[in-house]
Amino acid sequence: xxxxxxxxxxxxxxxxxxxxxxxxxxxxxxxxxxxxxxxxxxxxxxxxxxxxxxxxxxxxxxxxxxxxxxxxxxxxxxxxxxxxxxxxxxxxxxxxxxxxxxxxxxxxxxxxxxxxxxxxxxxxxxxxxxxxxxxxxxxxxxxxxxxxxxxxxxxxxxxxxxxxxxxxxxxxxxxxxxxxxxxxxxxxxxxxxxxxxxxxxxxxxxxxxxxxxxxxxxxxxxxxxxxxxxxxxxxxxxxxxxxxxxxxxxxxxxxxxxxxxxxxxxxxxxxxxxxxxxxxxxxxxxxxxxxxxxxxxxxxxxxxxxxxxxxxxxxxxxxxxxxxxxxxxxxxxxxxxxxxxxxxxxxxxxxxxxxxxxxxxxxxxxxxxxxxxxxxxxxxxxxxxxxxxxxxxxxx
Amino acid sequence: xxxxxxxxxxxxxxxxxxxxxxxxxxxxxxxxxxxxxxxxxxxxxxxxxxxxxxxxxxxxxxxxxxxxxxxxxxxxxxxxxxxxxxxxxxxxxxxxxxxxxxxxxxxxxxxxxxxxxxxxxxxxxxxxxxxxxxxxxxxxxxxxxxxxxxxxxxxxx
Numbered sequence: 023x024x025x026x027x028x029x030x031x032x033x034x035x036x037x038x039x040x041x042x043x044x045x046x047x048x049x050x051x052x053x054x055x056x057x058x059x060x061x062x063x064x065x066x067x068x069x070x071x072x073x074x075x076x077x078x079x080x081x082x083x084x085x086x087x088x089x090x091x092x093x094x095x096x097x098x099x100x101x102x103x104x105x106x107x108x109x110x111x112x113x114x115x116x117x118x119x120x121x122x123x124x125x126x127x128x129x130x131x132x133x134x135x136x137x138x139x140x141x142x143x144x145x146x147x148x149x150x151x152x153x154x155x156x157x158x159x160x161x162x163x164x165x166x167x168x169x170x171x172x173x174x175x176x177x178x179x180x181x182x183x184x185x186x187x188x189x190x191x192x193x194x195x196x197x198x199x200x201x202x203x204x205x206x207x208x209x210x211x212x213x214x215x216x217x218x219x220x221x222x223x224x225x226x227x228x229x230x231x232x233x234x235x236x237x238x239x240x241x242x243x244x245x246x247x248x249x250x251x252x253x254x255x256x257x258x259x260x261x262x263x264x265x266x267x268x269x270x271x272x273x274x275x276x277x278x279x280x281x282x283x284x285x286x287x288x289x290x291x292x293x294x295x296x297x298x299x300x301x302x303x304x305x306x307x308x309x310x311x312x313x314x315x316x317x318x319x320x321x322x323x324x325x326x327x328x329x330x331x332x333x334x335x336x337x338x339x340x341x342x343x344x345x346x347x348x349x350x351x352x353x354x355x356x357x358x359x360x361x362x363x364x365x366x367x368x369x370x371x372x373x374x375x376x377x378x379x380x381x382x383x384x385x386x387x388x389x390x391x392x393x394x395x396x397x398x399x400x401x402x403x404x405x406x407x408x409x410x411x412x413x414x415x416x417x418x
Numbered sequence: 419x420x421x422x423x424x425x426x427x428x429x430x431x432x433x434x435x436x437x438x439x440x441x442x443x444x445x446x447x448x449x450x451x452x453x454x455x456x457x458x459x460x461x462x463x464x465x466x467x468x469x470x471x472x473x474x475x476x477x478x479x480x481x482x483x484x485x486x487x488x489x490x491x492x493x494x495x496x497x498x499x500x501x502x503x504x505x506x507x508x509x510x511x512x513x514x515x516x517x518x519x520x521x522x523x524x525x526x527x528x529x530x531x532x533x534x535x536x537x538x539x540x541x542x543x544x545x546x547x548x549x550x551x552x553x554x555x556x557x558x559x560x561x562x563x564x565x566x567x568x569x570x571x572x573x574x575x
Binding site for chain 1: 437441
């Protein structure tokens, strides 16, 4: 029976590829025919699940580079809202007609609210939790709840790789033997960990772009942002657990470019601008963007473009606007704030009712954004928007 | 005219930006000419409830609510007196559960006749209320719900 399922799913996957349809149809059908299909396939011993609110994709890509560099055969799957059907589709695609997956290591990116469900089907060797932040109200629950769910689902034989500086991630390791922690040494903001950290960022200089791990190994950072240091230490931790030599890891991570994720320079009609990409409705992501701007210490204008998206979770929830520390914009470094997009008025309400006040705030409700930028901007110009809005921006 | 507002458990019952309710209230009152004092109190603090005209409590995680509930019981007499003196309480999210008879197995403040019973699943959906006003007009009110419990009304007075 399992060979039949494997064959069918390969045909469906091929069909989807030819017609460029992104779907988990093969996974859905396979699970309908046999819910235990994954147990009947010979999976590699080394399966890594990476979950968390931020950093999953960056960490997976880095881990892939490091492990591939050491000649492991690695396959990974990164997709939004990865559900069990997607995982089954992916695995069946990699399964030979004899029922074996011939890779050395499989890595999956899992949304934090799906971890307990996925663990019913797959037994990973490693579970990495980057961080767990508060998310939209429409998603399945707040951090503590998610931690409980995950903790109840993890068996004692799964190795946990956790962030000692993230309260919820760290909590998942409570009372467990097979736990390894990474984090930052002497971090005032997050340091609530009494646990011993195996992998520590002992020095971090974002101005020159250097981080030091365990006082010994220096990495030169291409993307000089706080949380990239965390992504790197996470990848380092995973690679070390696989027995990769430190020098090899450092050689891959040094000057590694995270790619398009965060900050872009671009130009519109001669006006130089910096685009900071944030995660939609994610207060932590916004806070990082705001802190980055303030830390540059140069007078600037911020353009916040926030639009309603088509995603399944999109509702008129504005609670994230209040959870974000927009008070940072009170600083004298921020000379002007322009708000645009469907949430422009909600943002304005937020500023009006805070110590920021409306003096330096402009609401842009029409499509004359470019004109306004040219006329009203002071100093360096930052545009903060989520990836979905980038297309709108490009059109303008 | 001065008004004193108490934001109770401002730190542990502050899920999903609830503190914004107090911020907006202050601004709106100031626009109408009031001088507004907001005092923030939490677990272990000494509180004189009679000082305030308005008391606000926001939404919290299940665990935090249990912690708040354990603490709020020492204020029960002051709270009953405050209600009788027409001091207004606004409890949003799950904080109003504390005013019932029970929150799961923990005893509540016993001011209203209902119990809160926990579920194993989370319910995330929209809730529609149909409001009938005195002029026989019906309004639809939609709100977002994200809960893992339901309410049992014991007696409706």
